[in-house]
Amino acid sequence: MKRLYFILICLSSFNQAAAQNTVNGSVRAEKDKQPITGAIIRVLQTDMVVHSNKDGEFALTFTGDTAEMEITAIGYERLRMTVARTAKSITVLLKEHVTLLDEVEVYTGYQSLPRERLTGSFSHIDSETFNKQVGVDVLSRLEAVASGLAVDRGTSAGEIINVRGINTLTATMMGPLIVVDNFPYDGDINNINPNDIESVSILKDAAAASIWGARASNGVIVITTKRGSFNQPITIDFNTNVRVGSKPNLSYIQQISSSDFIDVERMLFESNYYTSQINSVTRPALSPVVELLIRRQSANPAEQEEIDQSIDRFRGYDVRDEFSRYMYQRSVDQQYSLNLKGGSERLAWTASAGMDNNMDNLGAKFRRYNVRFHNTYRPFERLALTSSILYTHTVSGNGRPGYGEIGRNDQYIYPYARFADEKGRALPIDRDVRSLWADTVGNGGLLDWKYYPLDDYKHVSQRTSVDDILLNLGANFRMLEGLDVDLKYLFERQGTDINNLSGAESYAARNTVNRFSQIDESGNVARIVPAGGILDQRYTRLESNNLRLQANFNRKWQSHEVAAIGGWELRSSNTSGSSSRLYGFNVRTLTSAQIDFARQYPYINGGSLQLIPNVTAVSDRTTNFISYFANTSYTYRGRYSLSASGRRDASNLFGLRTNDQWNPFWSIGASWNISEETFFSNRVVPYLRIRATYGFSGNISPSMVAVTTIGYQPVTNNFTQGPMAFFQSYHDPELRWEKTGMTNLALDFRTAKNRVSGSVDFFYKRGMDLFGRAVLDYTGGIGPTVIKNAASMRGMGMDVALRSHNISGNKVNWHTNFNFSTARDRITEYYLANRNANNFVNTPSNVQVSGVEGKPVYAIYSYRWAGLDPQTGEPRGYINGEISNNYAQLTGSATQLEDLVYHGPATPTMYGSFGNTFSFKGISLDFAFVYKLGYYFRRHSINYQELFTNWVGHSDFAQRWQEPGDEAFTEVPAMVYPTAFNKNSFYAGSEILVEQGDHIRLQYINLTYDFGKTDPPAGPFRRLTIYANVSNIGIVWRANGQGIDPDYNSSLRRTPPPTIYAFGIRASL
């Protein structure tokens, strides 16, 4: 590193020297005549450059009689002047540059344009705003600062960023296109070090996004990384922080109390519920209380009393305390980042290195190392060569199991489970089979079949390492004034190596070995899967090649200004992978056992014939795109702008004739800067501009193919021993891309002295040819429905972005950012195969696209609730207007979609953020709220079926109806044994469990002290900042009265992310 630094310094000080005439001068600010340090003085004829010293002085030598000079300095306006040879001493006065909100340049991934000339809708986040939050990832920071963007945490699509709402009905096709610098980023976005980011632009409307064509329907997020500039002294920036997260608050989990649970178990035991389990040949695991109750049956009275006491002791335990004590810890994340920048007149460079060292709440480690170089070399004036390389290496490991990762189905455990005894020794748990049986079968020859929560993770090693290399090469050649040609190339290769070893001692390995053990004639154990570890290895390689040839034309003459680009690009992205598993793996000798994966063996518990699990798989996917694109904007007299863009994409995804693959996307736009008109002279609003755009962008699902394709089943036909194939897709010549047309109308404004500035955008969009189910005559032979371009939807809303300088003083500053968005979507065309109500009533953990015409893409429906039966406490609903407790009908075809209560959308229809910055001298305090409004979610409650069979209990149990009269206070149904599936699904889907999702969250507080702004600067630093940050502070207001965080409601096991406290230092040299 040292050596490299030395070379870079040499390069930067590389200067041409020629001595003829020398002119001495000084550069000063026009306003206060203070000297300006580091101003760049360039002789235009010779490209020779000098810098002003700390007194603002410089000396310039040149040949000839006169020299044309250009003087630039950060924060000042550029000045050109001619100096005569005769002048011996000159003073240059520079005007202070007034920074305006809208003067930012927005990079679209294809071109950089001043915001004032753009007709489209963009959100721009600069590095300062971006860095008010800390942490490893990039995208999570956007929610609190960007306009028009919300993260969906309520549906089954997963955590997906929605830019201006939802645009497709296919969950896998949601989410914006992420672009890093020039090209879509195919790798894991967490590879990017946030400290390397200069700015983020969000392209929201058609004029902004349609240049990205077939993948831009959901909006585009363009991340621009930091780079050096020419003629810049070397700067060194260092940033480090440590983030400490508290333990998650497990008391948030609405878990049934141990005492209640034990009462339920006793009741079930007396009702002989466990008899079939006790007698079952599969020997399912039973809870400790049930085991005690079995023993109690044959015990004498004294023993019975002892057993009762033991059972009662369990009432005092709470597994949440066990998890909190033994599994969870504080998380500690450390981040270090070093960035060097500099530039001579030929070379602009930046080099950075970053390291993250994290340990999460469960003790899982994550490390990330980044190294990045970016160089722009200008061998001569017309040519600029760019090269950049980013290397990322991440390693992550496993931690302890968290709440909801132990027990039945690896999810729930009885609430009185204990992990350690008084002396801290690990306690066993029967996880799949009864150890009472397992310890004796086969003359005790099986491996220990118990699970030890406290220790098991030590025998498991799950290691994922990612190596990502991103290489960018570019050449820009200026052919003429205003016309240049770019050739850009990007190569990315990301290798993901997953190495999961369940050691011989681990429960996973012991469980598999035991299950496939056989008892031979002599009653001894014979092993089909030999004892030893199980090693899973998975390797995925992503390789992406991108090539772009682009011509740029930028010219300004008299009142006309044209910026046009056009070009061709090629993208190819290949993902290949393989996975394998070794049984009987020995870590020391690296040997493993031979396994017959084709044969079925009986499970020792129950004898059902099973194949030994085989995960061997190979995958190979390629996506190719060829595109032509063009974008032009024309501005007349700085007032009227017109823009147009067009793009054609072709891809291999549909595998059709090439002619059919080409698809045009286009946009047009116009803007009018009213405040430039002579008739408009308004002191209150000195800047006012209106914009309008219209256009189309596309979306694509790599899983859709138009030809008949087949897949092979993993097993062969038992009788022919031949492979078995099934259809994966059916030949459909009509398949095409999804298309979204969007209209955008907007107003940009600024009041006097920049006090309030902002924009208001209205949008209306239509999604066409969306993939959805279409009904089909199944005589055709491919079933009753087919996925094709059959659905459509519309969406509308607005984005308001306001920024106000409430107090602007020398010492005290207060400004506010306010983002408010609305987005409503409606399905306008969709085929419903079945209008049975149960298809539309979702569960908290499974919120799917509803597909009802006239309703949002994700809608919350529920069964009408007629209260609890006053006699029995059982839930009741309505059938044909009559109160009913026929649950099969209530949840069956007797209840149709029309009979349901429609609450509203399941995704926020209003959302945004509200941030404030207060500063006093060097101290600055930031905080931001994020809010989501106008939507609904379904909360969890007691489900008796789950309680009896899967140990899942909800604390609502305590509020249940117990005797007549209780219905006046509670809506929680009585516990009735036996329970019925339909009864539980009726209650779970009823309207009383639907809550409003509206909430406001305090996202972060950031306190910064900037030494650099004090006088004199602190020590050797150009700038030194220390900061403290608190994030995930939590909800400050919510509409639901249950204390539920709607963003983290998908499972009963989830808790909101713990609050994180960070402290950090930023220093510049």
Added chain:
Amino acid sequence: MKIRYDMTGIGFHKALAVFAVCLGFLSGGCEKYLNEPSDKSLAIITSLDDLQALFDHQSMTIGPNSHLVSADNYYLLDNGWESLSYEQDQRLYTWAESDVFRPNVNDWEGLYTRIYRANTVLEHLPDIERTENNQAKWDDIRGQALFFRALSFLDAVQIWSVAYDASTAQTDTGIPLRLEADFNAPSVRASVQQTYDRIISDLQDAIPLLPVAPVAKVRPSKPAAYGLLARTYLWMRNYPNALRYADSCLMLNSELIDYNELNASANFPMPRHNVEVIFERGSPAGQVLAQSRARIPESIYGSFDDDDLRRMLFFRQQADGLMAFRGSYFGSASLHTGVTTDEMYLMRAECLARDNNVKESMQDMNVLLETRWRRDEFVPFTAASAEEALLFVLEERRKQLLFRGLRWMDIKRLNKEGADISLTRTVKGQTYTLPANSPRFALPLPDDLLVYFR
């Protein structure tokens, strides 16, 4: 406008031209690039192995069961009927005139899904060159496709059409004859005559292509195609041809199981893939025909002699004291609706009797029945006349081919000859009747398809 730099002397137009040429150069070769498969595991059908794999899929040997549910080999008790989960099953049991099939997934959908598979194979075959090395396999696959298509057509015409009657077959409504894989093509019902013509031509095309001994009994074979063709002619009451093809089938495979050697204590005494099975196919018992519900009428159970092993091997007494069927050649609760040698014997015997060949007819019957009776108790049967022989054969056909998916058409075709078999069922005190030759012997189409057949 002053252009300051012009070192290289490239003019604006020239620059554009160079750029355009570059673009043109780069876009050549697009085609190959765009035709690259997007996912290599998405196999495009390219080989005979791909096609065979489509047929080796287990779904090809699943059959319909609505004709079994409609026929009179069993009855339901009221509580059995009431506990059926689907209203359509309840309606099918009482021969309702509409809504007897569940939407989307039903016998019609299953049959036409297999027809689609056969058509897909037939459409892809010409793309694969038939060479000296692969011709046996190539022919075999084509034969299988034709066999599977004919089999599904034959099932469909049994379920949804009236019995074949040469005098009305030109106008009686048959089934849609889908001969192409295009799922967008509209469905049109052909006539019964056209339907049988297509089944016969498909089978006749298949016979020379199929092997005598297939790799496994789940694959069609030459004897299976002969057997199916014999069945087709029998249903058309073209007895000379039925005789001819049943005989052709038996020439290739005439083995019978000796029921004396079966293990009566097994849950399902009939072994799977036994020697009588020529082509195996299973129809699900579903809820209606499950052992827990379907009861065997005394008229059937009582017709077996105490020394007839079938009395013991075919039935099991249930907790309610009534009999349930356990004699499936599928060796499990699934019902065997494939092609078997016992059916061939019974077909040949029937045709011989109808041809006044009493001796040979009874000879066939005795060969068969000898293996069904207790070894020491069997006395060969005799018949005094062709009529007597025919009645005997038909009675034994009823007894031997229980739950084979043949009874529904037997009722229909025999009623055409004056057998006057009317069906009645009683549910919760209400009696439902299906009179002989009722048009309701052709089941209604699934309701959700009616929109396509207006």
